[in-house]
Amino acid sequence: MAHGSSLVFNELRLKDELCDAVIRVQNEDFHIHRIILSGCSEYFRSLFTRWSHPADQAYQINQVSPEIMRVIVEFAYMGSEEVNQQNVEELYIACDFFKVTGLMDACLRFMREHLSKENCIDIWQLTETFICPTLNVDAFHFILLHFTEVCASSEFLKLSVQQLLELIETDQLLVRDERTVFEAVLRWIDHLPAERTTYISQILPKVRLALMTPKYFLANVRTNKMLLCDTECQNTVKTAETLLDDGIVSLPGIYHPLARPRLPSSIIFAIGGRVKTGFTVATNAIEAYDICTDIWVKITSTEEAPRSQQGAVFLNGSVYCVGGHYELQVFSSVRRFDLATHTWHHVAPMKTRRCCVGITTLNGLIYAIGGYDGQSRISTAECYDPGTDQWKKITSMHERRSHASCTAFLGKLYICGGFSGENFLSSAEYYSPETNQWTLIAPMSTSRCGLGVVALEEHIYAVGGNNEDTYMSSVEAYNPLTNTWQSVTPMLSRRKGFGVAVVDGRLFAIGGFDGFTVISSVELYDPVIDHWLPASSMRIPRSDLSCCVISGLTNMADFAAPRYSNYDPPSGYTDLPI
Template sequence: MADNILDDDSQRESPQAAKIMRLDSYHEDSASVPLSSLTTEMFEEPSHPIKVLEGLNRLRLNSALCDVILCCDGQDFPCHRYVLASFSSYFESMFTSGMRESTQERVTMSGVEPQSMGLLVNYAYTAKVSISNANVQALLAASDLLDVTAVREACCDYMMRHIDIDNCVDIYCCADDHSCDMLEDHSMDYILEHFIEIYHQEEFLSLSVERVTEILGSDHLNVPKEDMVFEAAMLWLDKCPTHRQSFEKVLEQIRLPLISPSYLHTVVECLDVVKEQQGCQRFISEAKERPYCNTAHPRRTTVIVTVGRKTKQELERKTRKTRHLWQERKGHKVESFDPLTSQWRTLGRLPLTTTSYAVVMSGSYLYFAGGCDDSAHRYSREMWRYDVQDDSWLKLAPMNVERSNFRTPRNPNLAQVAKFNPETSVWTEVPPMQILRDLPAVCALNGKIYAIGGRNYYNLRHQIDGPFLVIENTVECFNPKTNLWTMCAPMQMQRFNGHSVGVLDGNIYVVGGRDDFSRHLTIERYCEEMDTWETVGQEPDGCSHVPGRYHLPLKLRNDHYYDDYVDDDSDDDDDDDE
């Protein structure tokens, strides 16, 4: 009977025992399987982090499992300590370093607005935050205090993209208060560039003496004359009586020797605040003794640099003899014109003796490359760099191929493109343009290079006999990051042979040029964001009939503007090519 009972018990073994037996059996079976046939696979669910956040946010919204309440000006924000500590080093330190807040159920948050606190708590659980003009500065302050780096950077980026005349001073102060260096530099540059539109504003007149002196003392202050800087200082002085105590520091930043003696005598010297402060009187006396002295270096100046020249006779006559005489001396004359003083200054002579060379600006240097020497019937590979600071020329590594108007002697419609590295002094090839272009206009915008218009020899592209010229209105863009050329929206007009381009306020402007039948007087503007062209104006009648090219001013890092003007007898260009 007992044996039967034992047998029945063994037959009625528990599920757990059966599971253990099956596991033992599995191990016995697997022992006979070669290790090489067993593989390990890693399973990963991409949506898991999002689902975890969504689950934690549901718990927060239902006040479930929350172990801390953030109290901010009467508003409560139930949260989970481990969530706060995971997205903010401020909270991580608060909850893990033995501070009393680590055990408190309610934690008071000082120095943070309730709206910003709510936005950051929501960001901790959703990875999303809504930024607007109304909340960006308070949100930046809160994210800076709580060390939420991603939101802090997002606020800085937002303000950089939305800066304008009305908010630039506030943005500068906000960036300075929270040590946002890039935003501070960007806003300061904007203030200096648009100073004449800003210095009347309440925000500027309310600045501290430290910030006013930083602005007025900058070499980059964009003003047509120094008198305007003094007028800004006077408006700031009259804004608040306490400003009189610091006026000497402000006056010291003004280039008084650059102000006319009559203005110093009739306006500046007669002010009570100047008479009251000995330091101010000393500045005035020194300025009167050294009017327009060079030691008081001027602010940024708009300077036009011209390269090459033609006499009136050479413009009217187009004989081969006259052209050759002009070309022999054309490459030597380099001059600059200062609109503020209406004076011309002769610069270091250009070593090139060629014509139809290319000019480009990079950093504080001007680069001249290629060209054509008609007297020797050859194209050039030479490249030279002009140093504005030293007024000197330096010969650099030559190009890989000869170019004039950026074409080669045997292939006048070259699509080949090369780049030059100033640090290594090495030329390298990059992908060719999609369209073969002769005499295109080229400019740079937002780190990309645009090739605009030009002339296309259709027979070269399609390998057919006979001349077949196509005047292009096409535009293509090269992105150095992707190393690719892409087509953009075409211009409204076909343009080649002397059309000029420039970048102004984030847009590309194209002026002049011609098609098969006539020269153009219209001005077109390209919007990169919309990828559209529109006609925005017209040149004065006759400007496009003057041989040569002109370009919109280009800003140099040393605060000069250069017009990379290269004389080029466009009407005779086809004859020279043959």
């Protein structure tokens, strides 16, 4: 209906002129034109044409409240979508009943945009009853990703046993500690113990008991009175205890349903690099590190050409690979890997060719800082807006830097070290997007080229690298509040040109060159204990690679180590085809 006509018909309705029917809801009457409601609702069209006598003028409606009927009538006349947190669920149910598809779609959009820890279970249950597969899946994944907070809500206690089982048996359930799942189950049962205790033997095998710490298991699982009273539960507990005693350090242990790791919340991508020293040995290899299994997975795409010394970042469900070089060519091109569709796309190139470039994200933008343009080390910087697919220049740094590293922290971009073309640099500076200015900060204690820089907890860490004298394993941490650096425990290995990433509050150093050879080794730093520990090595030794961390995807399983729910791991699991 044209907007002008809408205004006219609505004005006639409000004045009760030319109206030919009355919709009566409780004690409130809505004077309407049958042709208008018939135009937006299959239900009212049938009511007026097939389910009533032509002489009828008043229709009693008992399925909704007056407030909801008012919203439906105003939508029919004006197309107005008066959807809010208070009425959306009741309105959606009414629109489903009356077949007001346009307003029902508005309700679905609103619920999808406003999914929260407080309403996700209600929406999940609602879209199961009033079938809407896409929103139902969205709500389900939202619960999985925010399970720790959701399971503490009162809404969690409303789950049916079938819904609870569906949640806790999936590998995609995101919890840092399996005891969160166990305690959520106990809380759910304790809400209605007389009714729900009977389900415990059905629920317990879905909890990954063998992923708990032995201390917690002994204190809270093996001695639980409810479990002690159930023979099936005791068998489950004994099996889990055996797996814990074995340490589940080798497969097929981790494929057992009680020990199978859930999918990680974040996965590290290691992209490209050099498999040997020199210009002609770049690779297109991409590996993904699953922190929950300590396994690297090969996900190389044959569509991509080999490239090293590029930058890589994760933003809005895609990995962006920026610049880099192959043989003697330095690139300005940018490629976007869509993680949902596994497809590569070219996006707008940078204004300047850059390899050995600092790359990071801040406030939804990608920043490319410094680097080498094929002729000289550069101080220029630019930022990319995915919304407009455009790069724009920002203020240049104080120093020309290639082989530096950068990170975002508290609304600013920090870049440290590098090589100016003449000197190895110890200097560091930060960029403020608000002022478009760079500010020098206290220099590092030593010059570092090919280092890694990441923000972790309340500090910025500068890791490894080399200078004119040596390849380094040393690490120092910068405190922005005091503008000071302090040394922390060095890495286990010397390395430059390596990848760095932060996952679950720990810093990973990946691959690189140790002064003698290209390496595949990986180690992680825990700032709580100020200690480095070894992790599984990459399958391919390489330096000058790029790393980024992906998270929040509904298809994380595509990039994680395979999970086998039937306790039947394949032979040759160490070389799984991906």
